[in-house]
Amino acid sequence: MSRTVSAQRVATLVGDFPRTPAYVGLADRVRVLIGDGRIGLDVRLPSERELTAVLDVSRTTVTRAYDVLRETGYAEARRGAGTFTRVPGGRRRAHDRALMPGTGGDDVIDLNCAAHSAPPGLMEAYQRATEQLPAYLGGPGYFPLGMPALQARIAAGYDARGLPTLPEQVMVTAGALAAASVVARAFTAPGERVVVESPTYPNATEAVRHAGARLVPAAVDPDGWDLDALAATLRQTSPRLAYLIPDFQNPTGHLMPDAQREELALALARTRTVAVVDEAHQALAHSPALAAAMPRPLASSADGAITIGSASKAFWGGLRLGWVRAPLAHMDRLLQARVGLDLGAPVLEQLVLCDLLDRADEVLPVHRERLAAGRDAVVDAVRTHLPDWRFRVPEGGLALWCELPAPLGTAVTEEAARRDVVLAPGPVFAVEGGLDRFVRIPWTASPETLTEAVRRLAAAWDHVARTDRPAPHRPGSRSGAGRVVVA
Template structure:
């Protein structure tokens, strides 16, 4: 990273006193919240001093402090790079909280699960199911296998993209058994073990799991404060990134919405890096004001067919409908259809018909979701401000979660304490690549306001326990 780029991330640090301590504290914060990736080579002391307008002695003192704390490593002649201090935990230390519903929910009806950001079915669900069942006999005489998906569903999905300014034909759509299968298919087709893949930090944990199983090298770029196009472009060049995975629409978990100018710039950067870009639009229809102008789809800036979009029924419609889709070029769509055969032959016909019926009512569903999510978001935010005033968060304009900074690197013990008190939350490190984000938690607001307020009451108690718990005893040195 150049001195100029790091100085921009450290804006205002030279006005604090003492400057060297403020500089060390700010670099440490950048590492911990993921905006400065681990193993990033820091600028030379003279270059950073010039960019910040401070003395070289100040930068040297800051680097020395960071080395003492374990956030910087150096080698004579090779420079300095970011790191994390080694952590030695006792064998009795609790394991990090898992994501979503990977663990069974306790039978206690008072248990509150904030690990899963998925709402129940919309009001029009029963009507859509009845219409789909009435339509089913038209398909039951055939084999029931449509590897690319039902033509009628693919047409509606294609029309949705065309209405947003991205002309699309049905043969460019592949219906999958959920967005997770869509992403897994793409990783198997486009990335080989050892390839570099750019990911946001934080990002969707199950996508990280699919990439790790594929054996790729993860190249994270921080998005806690938004997308840094220069940093992402530099990472793609330096790591020879083969594929990028981005969530520009109400990003999971931060809730951020990528502006049009940054979409255009990032699309240009991926094109110059000859990188396939997978855009996850799972949350794209979840604006809290459905009448607000929408940002153009990332695919609108694609000029070479290397931007591939994933959509899903699980967030807007219902998680029990395991239907997703991929929008890409027609040739790649045909390859994906063949590639899915070892996984499953096709998605369930009835589920596809239900999704089709709900998409015919999509404006009604969007309005219902917006009203519910906005009400729940405001209730959760009010409860946090009252019971946990030290926690920091921004109100997203869409999506389903608050990304809360809890003020201390205790997210994992907080999650463990919260579960003992009857509420499940997911700690920040689950959303990252290399152990940072320990001062964040994700808080979905898909549950009713009264339930969310009860959850915050328990989180306040868990926070006290986590902050006052004694540190783990280190293992004896052998």
């Protein structure tokens, strides 16, 4: 059965579109809605007559707007059925498969990458940024520390959270992973120890490993941090850095309360360990109440801490911007490390992020609502179809960290890949192996897609639990989840 979108729904979404000329404004607005997913793919648009009546425009306006959509590849007419949405190049162009091995059909559900589609308002931010870009074209375009306007906005965000920050304490990078690489390059030497949580975000730890540091794991339990054990690890190893994710920890989703942050800061001070605080998920509290009452930044308690932020998780994965917030005394060292990697982040994207930060109160609540709906869909589906799996329901972040009844995480993700669901098993997030009792399930897709993914995952679990081993690999099948890049 074909999916449809009503004329009234389209009218609500397009809002007060530009009318000079009206058909171009209407086509542009619908194109944005299709591109960012608010109007899905292969959805039948309302008839020209229906849309004309609801929008109170001429039939010619709607006819010409639909013509523009078809000419630009965002719609197609099907004889006797109506006009349906599409994207230029087909469905595959809408979903980047770069983080997935091999090739597969359109039925593949990619839950390997914990990143949502763009939120409403992003395309408009790019349009406004493009209008500002000419003012910068007369200069070289290099901003090794970031555009001053963006540095100021990021610093103001820390001020508002109780961490006084000067713009000069901010370095803008091409993503949070680039930020981690700069910090590792600046503050570690081959052979030095760095404490990292386990499980943790694997790409960041790889950046530390590539700098030559020796990784020392500190366990994060399914129920939270064991600070006594972490303090003991700090005392016994005297690490140079400690890479920590206190805000909706990836992959467990834990949120460290203020009291534990203060306790951890004391342990770090005793061993003179510099905290590297990854706040990539800090803005992703699902409820408005929690978003307004998040714990204070760890850096407000831990002297000398270096904080990493990200626009990719808070807004969109394609907005490849991150930043480092550090004491002024560290900035020259960070800059020297950074220029060996690149000379600055793209100007257009920095203008886009300035715009989004100015409108964060409009954009982020919608994004958080989508994440909360996805979380609830995953939780309900796992409770229904995988009742033996244990988990805690996070108050924010991007994924559910599930504990299996047996150490078959790799086996079940291999089997799930054969059923066209790609996701990462626990060992991907382990620093020194293990964690095969766990699987991470991101909720960064539509609730319907997530529910279907869990149904397939349940079928894979049933097969693996009965056989206690993955099915034989078939040539061309989508296995190898543990070998892919995880976002």
